[in-house]
Amino acid sequence: xxxxxxxxxxxxxxxxxxxxxxxxxxxxxxxxxxxxxxxxxxxxxxxxxxxxxxxxxxxxxxxxxxxxxxxxxxxxxxxxxxxxxxxxxxxxxxxxxxxxxxxxxxxxxxxxxxxxxxxxxxxxxxxxxxxxxxxxxxxxxxxxxxxxxxxxxxxxxxxxxxxxxxxxxxxxxxxxxxxxxxxxxxxxxxxxxxxxxxxxx
Amino acid sequence: xxxxxxxxxxxxxxxxxxxxxxxxxxxxxxxxxxxxxxxxxxxxxxxxxxxxxxxxxxxxxxxxxxxxxxxxxxxxxxxxxxxxxxxxxxxxxxxxxxxxxxxxxxxxxxxxxxxxxxxxxxxxxxxxxxxxxxxxxxxxxxxxxxxxxxxxxxx
Numbered sequence: 001x002x003x004x005x006x007x008x009x010x011x012x013x014x015x016x017x018x019x020x021x022x023x024x025x026x027x028x029x030x031x032x033x034x035x036x037x038x039x040x041x042x043x044x045x046x047x048x049x050x051x052x053x054x055x056x057x058x059x060x061x062x063x064x065x066x067x068x069x070x071x072x073x074x075x076x077x078x079x080x081x082x083x084x085x086x087x088x089x090x091x092x093x094x095x096x097x098x099x100x101x102x103x104x105x106x107x108x109x110x111x112x113x114x115x116x117x118x119x120x121x122x123x124x125x126x127x128x129x130x131x132x133x134x135x136x137x138x139x140x141x142x143x144x145x146x147x148x149x150x151x152x153x154x155x156x157x158x159x160x161x162x163x164x165x166x167x168x169x170x171x172x173x174x175x176x177x178x179x180x181x182x183x184x185x186x187x188x189x190x191x192x193x194x195x196x197x198x199x200x201x
Numbered sequence: 202x203x204x205x206x207x208x209x210x211x212x213x214x215x216x217x218x219x220x221x222x223x224x225x226x227x228x229x230x231x232x233x234x235x236x237x238x239x240x241x242x243x244x245x246x247x248x249x250x251x252x253x254x255x256x257x258x259x260x261x262x263x264x265x266x267x268x269x270x271x272x273x274x275x276x277x278x279x280x281x282x283x284x285x286x287x288x289x290x291x292x293x294x295x296x297x298x299x300x301x302x303x304x305x306x307x308x309x310x311x312x313x314x315x316x317x318x319x320x321x322x323x324x325x326x327x328x329x330x331x332x333x334x335x336x337x338x339x340x341x342x343x344x345x346x347x348x349x350x351x352x353x354x355x356x
Contacts, residue, residue, distance in 0.1 A: 019266075023262065023265075023266050026261065026262055026265055026266070027262060030258050030261045030262060031252075031253050031258060033261075034253045034257060034258065034261060035249075035251070035253055038253070039248065044253070044254065044257055045257075047257070048257045048260055048261055051261045052260075052261055052264040052265060055261065055265040056264075056265060059265070119227070119233075119247075120227065120247060120248070120250075120251055123244060123245065123247055123248060124248060124251060127245050127248060142242075142245075145212075146212065146242070146243065146245060146246050147245060147246060147248050147249050148249065149214070149215055149216070149219045149220075149249060151215065173242070174240060174242040174243075177241075177242040177245065178240065178241055178242045181241045181242065182241075
């Protein structure tokens with residue numbers, strides 16, 4: 001609750017032209033914005049560009065934000081629309097940009113275990129590859145619900161559609177991703193092979 | 202030590218609970234198998250804990266930080282330029298003649314100005330808020346310059 005109050009104070013100050021408050025707001029929200037943009041654009045540099053545009057726009061329109069509404073929903077809405085527009089203008093990529101290779105540039109760090117980190121890297125590449133088969137709104141719905149962890153109602157508000165439409169997008173997205181995993185990754189992506197690996201619980 | 206995760210709960214969990222579940226599944230082979238058995242697509246939920254490179258985050262802040270103080274005035278200038286161009290083109294097409302050489306001032310209502318900016322598909326937002334816009338035609342010879350000013354313009 002205290003975090004919510006802090007955020008409201010920060011938004012109010014930034015909307016009033018307080019530059020430091022705005023910079024703090026950017027620091028708090030930039031990872032979330034970049035991550036969502038990355039999962040939609042499929043390229044971390046593109047995601048950075050989208051995020052920069054989102055925050056520049058945010059500075060211009062922040063004074064119009066209704067403080068009784070949920071800020072993250074509003075921010076996700078701006079981000080998703082910007083990312084979808086970006087992809088639409090850029091066009092589909094024929095070849096996915098490989099993730100940066102050196103340790104300082106890797107998208108995934110070795111948490112919580114080295115083994116998991118390897119799986120996360122593979123998983124990310126698989127998602128970027130298979131997500132190109134999704135329609136933009138299907139992809140956005142999946143990213144928001146299953147990766148960012150928003151509730152269905154919130155996803156609906158972000159995308160400007162009904163909850164039933166979101167559920168439909170999610171059903172389709174999950175089916176397409178499932179089929180892609182089965183056809184391209186043998187359906188056993190990430191599964192333990194043999195009995196040598198134990199649970200870390 | 203976190204208990205095993207029920208895959209059906211993973212999709213519905215929110216906030217800190219969800220983060221805890223995702224982190225657990227990422228490090229627990231048995232739970233990953235359970236998620237795959239339930240719905241392999243849900244494994245992509247693990248991407249929620251993939252950190253973004255610090256370099257990218259810093260570049261976002263760097264690109265955004267210096268602009269707040271200057272962006273609004275700059276935007277007004279850009280908007281004025283766009284609106285000026287539109288006003289000029291509109292007047293030229295409507296009247297079917299070149300703008301007059303002498304400077305003149307015309308008052309027009311703001312919604313018209315907002316509409317003009319919108320038609321231009323300019324990357325600016327003009328919020329109608331009442332008041333009047335002053336359109337000043339400064340065209341000299343072949344150089345066409347029109348300025349639009351409104352103190353109530355909310356960009």
